[in-house]
Amino acid sequence: MERIFHNLSKDARIDIISLLLERRGKKELALELGVSPALITKYINNVTHPSDTVLKRAYSIAQEDERRKINDIILNDLSSSLLEFLENVEVSSLKDNKDLKKLMEVLKEAETNELLSSFGFV
Template identity: 50%
Template sequence: MKAIHNISKEAREEIITELLSHRSRKELADELGITPAAIVKFSSGKTHPSDETIMRALSIANDDEKKKILKIIVNDLVSSIVEILSNNPTIAEENLEELKKIITEVDKKSLSSFGFI
């Protein structure tokens, strides 16, 4: 998932925190194929999980955790886009229509999956 490469250190830490709310550090480390010391470093913000570790996190997450992790990722990416557009009005003007198309398409797919259209 290309988007994972673009998430912040804070979002990565939040993903680990979410997974730790249902497992011990040792259990999570075993599931992710890393050391418990790495989990401690992630939790304290000393280092952050790699893209590969985040992908593994998604693969080991249960359905509820996966929804929360995906929400963390989307919220992080959206806030990054908003920050870029807010600080660069010219880019915002050029890309606003494209963003509107994407949002409309996502809305249509969501409505369709619920049987509304």
């Protein structure tokens, strides 16, 4: 997950901290993340952004429902970046790209698993 956190935008990083603050005070969250309460304030005020290490800790302390929301933040951020990339390149130049093919396979598998589980088959 370290690479995932590294690739997140500043906005997504702050969204993760904001999410965790919904259930915790600044002091409590700072203690759990190993940073100062002043740094939490700087994150929220967009003065600085959480490091990869802080995000890794944030993910590890998140409760199950918070983790699902963090996953949503991550997927939204990464998919937005990918869509922006695809809008700014000649897509036909990517037709033989093995990584794009692999991504398409993963998405098809996820869709199939979601469809099967929604019918109670998985």
